Amino acid sequence: MGEGGDGSVGGRLGRRVLVKPDGRYLLLFEPGGSRQGRVPEEASRSRGAGELRWHPLLREWVTVAPWRQERTYHPPPEHCPLCPTRPGGLETEIPLPDYHIAVFENRFPAYAGRQGRCEVVCYTSAHRTSLGAQSVDHARDLVEVWRDRVEDLSRSPGVRYVYVFENRGEVIGVTLHHPHGQIYGYPFVPPVIERELASSAAYLRRTRRCLYCDLLAEEIGGPRTVAGDGRWLAFVPPFARWPYEVHLAPLAHAGGLTELGPEESDSLARVLIDLLRRYDRLFRRPLPYVMAMHQRPPGRGGSHYHLHIEFYPPNRSADRLKYLAGSELGAGAFLVDARAEDTARELRGLG
Amino acid sequence: MGEGGDGSVGGRLGRRVLVKPDGRYLLLFEPGGSRQGRVPEEASRSRGAGELRWHPLLREWVTVAPWRQERTYHPPPEHCPLCPTRPGGLETEIPLPDYHIAVFENRFPAYAGRQGRCEVVCYTSAHRTSLGAQSVDHARDLVEVWRDRVEDLSRSPGVRYVYVFENRGEVIGVTLHHPHGQIYGYPFVPPVIERELASSAAYLRRTRRCLYCDLLAEEIGGPRTVAGDGRWLAFVPPFARWPYEVHLAPLAHAGGLTELGPEESDSLARVLIDLLRRYDRLFRRPLPYVMAMHQRPPGRGGSHYHLHIEFYPPNRSADRLKYLAGSELGAGAFLVDARAEDTARELRGLG
Numbered sequence: 001m002g003e004g005g006d007g008s009v010g011g012r013l014g015r016r017v018l019v020k021p022d023g024r025y026l027l028l029f030e031p032g033g034s035r036q037g038r039v040p041e042e043a044s045r046s047r048g049a050g051e052l053r054w055h056p057l058l059r060e061w062v063t064v065a066p067w068r069q070e071r072t073y074h075p076p077p078e079h080c081p082l083c084p085t086r087p088g089g090l091e092t093e094i095p096l097p098d099y100h101i102a103v104f105e106n107r108f109p110a111y112a113g114r115q116g117r118c119e120v121v122c123y124t125s126a127h128r129t130s131l132g133a134q135s136v137d138h139a140r141d142l143v144e145v146w147r148d149r150v151e152d153l154s155r156s157p158g159v160r161y162v163y164v165f166e167n168r169g170e171v172i173g174v175t176l177h178h179p180h181g182q183i184y185g186y187p188f189v190p191p192v193i194e195r196e197l198a199s200s201a202a203y204l205r206r207t208r209r210c211l212y213c214d215l216l217a218e219e220i221g222g223p224r225t226v227a228g229d230g231r232w233l234a235f236v237p238p239f240a241r242w243p244y245e246v247h248l249a250p251l252a253h254a255g256g257l258t259e260l261g262p263e264e265s266d267s268l269a270r271v272l273i274d275l276l277r278r279y280d281r282l283f284r285r286p287l288p289y290v291m292a293m294h295q296r297p298p299g300r301g302g303s304h305y306h307l308h309i310e311f312y313p314p315n316r317s318a319d320r321l322k323y324l325a326g327s328e329l330g331a332g333a334f335l336v337d338a339r340a341e342d343t344a345r346e347l348r349g350l351g
Numbered sequence: 352m353g354e355g356g357d358g359s360v361g362g363r364l365g366r367r368v369l370v371k372p373d374g375r376y377l378l379l380f381e382p383g384g385s386r387q388g389r390v391p392e393e394a395s396r397s398r399g400a401g402e403l404r405w406h407p408l409l410r411e412w413v414t415v416a417p418w419r420q421e422r423t424y425h426p427p428p429e430h431c432p433l434c435p436t437r438p439g440g441l442e443t444e445i446p447l448p449d450y451h452i453a454v455f456e457n458r459f460p461a462y463a464g465r466q467g468r469c470e471v472v473c474y475t476s477a478h479r480t481s482l483g484a485q486s487v488d489h490a491r492d493l494v495e496v497w498r499d500r501v502e503d504l505s506r507s508p509g510v511r512y513v514y515v516f517e518n519r520g521e522v523i524g525v526t527l528h529h530p531h532g533q534i535y536g537y538p539f540v541p542p543v544i545e546r547e548l549a550s551s552a553a554y555l556r557r558t559r560r561c562l563y564c565d566l567l568a569e570e571i572g573g574p575r576t577v578a579g580d581g582r583w584l585a586f587v588p589p590f591a592r593w594p595y596e597v598h599l600a601p602l603a604h605a606g607g608l609t610e611l612g613p614e615e616s617d618s619l620a621r622v623l624i625d626l627l628r629r630y631d632r633l634f635r636r637p638l639p640y641v642m643a644m645h646q647r648p649p650g651r652g653g654s655h656y657h658l659h660i661e662f663y664p665p666n667r668s669a670d671r672l673k674y675l676a677g678s679e680l681g682a683g684a685f686l687v688d689a690r691a692e693d694t695a696r697e698l699r700g701l702g
Contacts (some may be wrong), residue, residue, distance in 0.1 A: 050686070055590035056554070056562060057547045060683065062590050068688045073671070110678075110686050165677035173674025184678060191683030196408045203407070211407060239406035239413050292681025312680055320424070323524025324675060326516035327461075327535060329663055330643025332411065332542030335401070335461045337419045 013101075013144045024105035026093070029145050031100065039152050049115035052187065060191040063110050071108040073175045077127055081107075082178035084125045099125045101145050103183075110184070114158040117185035119149060121164075122178065130179050130286055131166065132276025139269035146293075147257045147265070149183050154258075154298040159185035161193060161297045164257075169288025171314055171321060181291070189297045196294060197301050204304040212306030213253055220251070224344040227274045227351065231267035234275045236344040242312040243322060243338035244282070244347070246275055249308035256295035256307050275311070278350040283318040364495045375456035377444070380496050382451065390503050400466035403538065411542040414461050422459040424526045428478055432458075433529035435476045450476045452496050454534075461535070465509040468536035470500060472515075473529065481530050481637055482517070483627025490620035497644075498608045498616070500534050505609075505649040510536035512544060512648045515608075520639025522665055522672060532642070540648045547645060548652050555655040563657030564604055571602070575695040578625045578702065582618035585626045587695040593663040594673060594689035595633070597626055597698070600659035607646035607658050626662070629701040634669040 014033015017040075018026045025039055050063035072081060081093045094102050102122040109118035123131050123142060131139070146164050153162045166181035167174050189197070203211035219225060219235045226246055227234040234248050248271055250264050260268065279287040290312045296305035316322040316337050327333045365384015368391075369377040376390055401414035423432060432444045445453050453473040460469035474482050474493060482490070497515050504513045517532035518525050540548070554562035570576060570586045577597055578585040585599050599622055601615050611619065630638040641663045647656035667673045667688050678684045 051690075053590045055592070056566070057550055057590075058543070059546065059550050060685075062592050062685045062687060064687050064690055066688055066690055066693075068686070163678075163682050165681055167676040173672070173676050182677065184682075184684075186682070186684060188684075190678075192409070193682060195410065195683075199408055199410050215407070239404045239408075241406070241413050290677050290680050292677060294681075310681060321524070325518040325523050325525075326533065326641050326643060327514075327541075329641050330516055330645075330661060331514050331535075331537070331544060332546075333535075333537060333539075334411075334413045335419070336413060336415050337417055339402075339415055339417055342417075 013141055013148075015148065020104070024107070026102065026104040027148075028094075028096070028099055029101040029103070029141065029148070031141065041156060049112040050110040052115075058191070061188050065108075065110045068108045068110065071175065075176070077177070080127055080176065080178050082120070082122045082176060082180055083127050093120070094122065094125075101141055103145065103149060106182070111158075111187060116158050116187040117153055117156060117183075119153075119183040119185075121145065121149075121181045121183060123181065124179055127178050130168070130276070130280070131181070132273060132280050132286075134273065136266075136269050136273050139273050140266055143257070143265045143269050146183075147260075150257050150295070153183065153185040156185055158187050159298070161186040161189045162295075163190065164293040166289075166291040168291070169286065169314075171288050172290060174288075189300075193294060193297065197296070197305055200301065200304045200306070210253055210304050210306055212249060212308060216249060216251055216306075223341045226278065226344055226347045227271055229267050229270055231264055232271040234271050236340040236347070238340050240338075240340045240343070241334040241336055242314070243316045243336060244279070244287070244311075244313040244343050245340075246311045246347070247308050248272060248275060248311070249306060254307045255302045255305050257293075259307070272309075274351070275347075278347050279311075279313065281350045282347065283315065287313050287315065289313040364492055364499075366499065371455070375458070377453065377455040378499075379445075379447070379450055380452040380454070380492065380499070382492065392507060400463040401461040403466075409542070412539050416459075416461045419459045419461065422526065426527070428528070431478055431527065431529050433471070433473045433527060433531055434478050444471070445473065445476075452492055454496065454500060457533070462509075462538060467509050467511075467538040468504055468507060468534075470504075470534040470536075472496065472500075472532040472534060474532065475530055478529050481519070481627070481631070482532070483624060483631050483637075485624065487617075487620050487624050490624050491617055494608070494616045494620050497534075498611075501608050501646070504534065504536040507536055509538050510649070512537040512540045513646075514541065515644040517640075517642040519642070520637065520665075522639050523641060525639075540651075544645060544648065548647070548656055551652065551655045551657070561604055561655050561657050563600060563659060567600060567602055567657075574692045577629065577695055577698045578622055580618050580621055582615055583622040585622050587691040587698070589691050591689075591691045591694070592685040592687055593665070594667045594687060595630070595638070595662075595664040595694050595698070596691075597662045598659050599623060599626065599662070600657060605658045606653045606656050608644075610658070623660075625702070626698075629698050630662075630664065632701045633698065634666065638664050638666065640664040 014030045015035045016028040017037025050065040053062045055062050083092050084098050085092045085095045103119050106118035106120050111118050150162045153159050163184045200211045224236045232250050237247050292310045295307045314321045365381045366386045367379040368388030401416040404413045406413050434443050435449050436443045436446045454470050457469035457471050462469050501513045504510050514535045551562045575587045583601050588598050643661045646658045665672045
């Protein structure tokens, strides 16, 4: 594995760029280090990328990626590809005896080369833990890693949207248990973001205000508040589509991660960890969830699109899941079995 | 249980209207009988209906129905509420020793009274079977039942859209195994239908043609055809979002079930059963699926919206499921692991 070219972008977290024999990059983030190396813009050019097909009825892109059928599926812990490489053991995705936070290009990407990017974010080298179990300091480092990747990928020629997310738990379909998230650099602005951009723009035209800022003003200290520190708020939106859905958002208007000041980044880490600990206390075991960071696309929506992170846990109780079925999948009409005010009260009581 | 008032609407299937002690109606459809009774328009007026909450970011309605948490959940077969009532046994939803096809108001409705309707359609009195195992004649009767319900509910004051669907299989979240489908009379036009109406209307303006008619013209006898009889076609759309997604549609333009002539209704029954048998042969066991009938809303889209039935099986292979996760749920961007041409060839080979 060779080191990338030199370069420095500043920041309190060091970053080292390595290139794997198959051309994929691996980024190692460590406290106190310096920024070394530049991420190759098209390191993965030769790798297969998904075929985009247009859905003319729904007017959205569908990505066909047949090789993903072969992706690593529930490996035993001793063959976890996201663990550090044990001395004398098989080489994992991270050929080092330990790491702090690591990012690398997905081996089974839906988007690659000039058609976007798929990155895996290893939150920690420890296998049996989770994001919510990390310190606020560690989460603060993760926020810096996210920001680094959003900055880089936003400049990538094939990327129209940078999407930071996490799938957690087997019931969500997670095939690797090592705590990790993902970042997709989509070659298009995905449908949900397009819809939110349109609704925010329409609201701005009508009211001269940001829709999400107005939502937040309704929620601060109200019956759906879950947590917060005066800079970021965690709340169950009145229109939650999942029983324990929670939104996290900065109170001061910001369109994306890169617009946050240091205090806002610290606050995000604090409120994020606070929420995840409540989630894991809810049923006294790790709660599965999808974490979806919604921010404005590069170069669009700056004045009216408001950064927020949505969490969708699939549980409707300790032992029952909410399934998406005919109404949600076929008609797009969500039915939810819980009132936002009730689930917010439950989560608020778990502080 | 009292009989409803008299009335006759014609048709080759007889229909009897009963009213349950709690006010919900039960409709019994039988070959050769006459049409007796009128469906009470607001029989369920006093029952709880879901609370509609507006999602301002996605601009869609979310329905909150907390009492659905208590709905019947995987009862043992001897307590199946959709079986006929055994002599001397507990009364089920159908207080008769046998039935052909029965429809009744859902006991745990998301929509009721003046705010829509939720009906359960019991395909047959036999517990251990499925829609695909029925004869084409029986399926033809079911098409007539659907049509009857669409006609009735379209006239109901609280109903803006009639949605015929089926959730099949435990992995889809089905809690009752007796073969049944559902019909929702939504108090709004659901988001997916609104999107399809908009895309179809835009296409009509641009081309003076029906979008779906043009899609069908591309598919007849092509590499994505699965089955058909010259009147209805079953095919995997090029933009399938699920590996084994199949669409069923009439080749002659029709906006909804009620616009089908007798031959087209027969053809629907034939092609439907053909497809379902292929599905169950695919992995040599009952394939789970969502069946979603898309037709135009009452009074809208007649000239450009084209009736079709979409099937989404969640399997991506015999033992692996496609999960909706971060990309689909949080961004709306579907990733699919299979090419439509390949899955169509597989299904075509199972005739």
